[in-house]
Each structure stands twice: as C-alpha cells, then as structure tokens.
Amino acid sequence: MPIPIDERRKPAKVKVHVSTGAGIDIAWADGHASHYDFAYLREECPCAMCNDERMKKLAKGPQTAPVLNSPLLPMFKPKLTAKSAHAVGNYALQIDFNDGHTAGIFSFDLLRTICPCQDCAREHRTASD
Numbered sequence: 001m002p003i004p005i006d007e008r009r010k011p012a013k014v015k016v017h018v019s020t021g022a023g024i025d026i027a028w029a030d031g032h033a034s035h036y037d038f039a040y041l042r043e044e045c046p047c048a049m050c051n052d053e054r055m056k057k058l059a060k061g062p063q064t065a066p067v068l069n070s071p072l073l074p075m076f077k078p079k080l081t082a083k084s085a086h087a088v089g090n091y092a093l094q095i096d097f098n099d100g101h102t103a104g105i106f107s108f109d110l111l112r113t114i115c116p117c118q119d120c121a122r123e124h125r126t127a128s129d
C-alpha cells in the first residue's frame with residue numbers, strides 16, 4: 001500500500017555526489033533546498049542499530065569531549081563518505097557508507113526533517129523540545 005506523502009516533502013530534484021564526496025543536494029517541491037554531508041547523514045542514520053547507539057549515548061548524558069593538546073588524533077580515520085547511494089522506490093534513499101554501513105534507509109520525509117539548514121534546524125529543535 002503506498003504511503004501518503006506530504007506534497008511539500010516531496011523532492012523535486014535529488015543529486016547524489018558520490019564520486020566527489022560532496023554529499024546530497026535535494027530541491028523540494030515547495031522550493032526549499034537542502035544539502036547534506038555524508039558524515040552528517042551517517043550520524044543521523046535511522047536504522048535500528050544506529051538508533052540504539054544514539055539511545056545509549058543519550059542515556060549516558062552529555063558527552064564531555066576529552067581535551068587534547070595536539071590537534072593530531074592518535075588514530076587516523078578516513079573521511080566519512082559514501083560508496084554508493086540508490087533510490088528505494090520513490091520514497092527513500094539507501095546509502096552505502098564507506099565505513100561499511102549499508103543499513104541506513106533515509107526516507108525523504110526524514111531527510112526533510114533533518115535538513116541541516118538554519119531555518120529547519122531551528123524548527124527541528126523547537127519541535128523536539
């Protein structure tokens with residue numbers, strides 16, 4: 001059964017920049033434009049495993065980052081990007097991240113909700129408070 005989609009949350013144009021690692025650009029039906037870095041999407045991954053990890057982090061309370069004297073971290077982590085991405089039906093994108101994680105299916109509805117632009121970030125925060 002097709003899921004009814006809020007017309008404004010429909011993407012008019014989706015551009016996935018896998019080869020350049022530039023992230024994803026979406027132009028929405030209501031004229032809004034969003035840009036997502038792959039690293040950001042990896043953090044917001046909605047799969048059960050990542051949800052679980054976020055819950056654990058929340059339960060532990062706010063993290064205090066260790067103060068480092070050197071900007072060089074002992075372990076080199078390659079920049080998080082995507083190996084590939086493809087459409088799931090007409091309602092979502094599945095992203096194959098370069099850290100081996102492939103379970104994340106990002107519905108356009110979710111993508112619109114987590115739009116990192118200032119306007120949406122403000123709305124998102126007020127809504128979840």
Ligand SMILES: [Zn+2]
Pocket residue numbers: 045046047048049050051101103104
């Ligand atoms: Zn995940």
Ligand SMILES: [Zn+2]
Pocket residue numbers: 032033034115116117118119120121
């Ligand atoms: Zn936005």
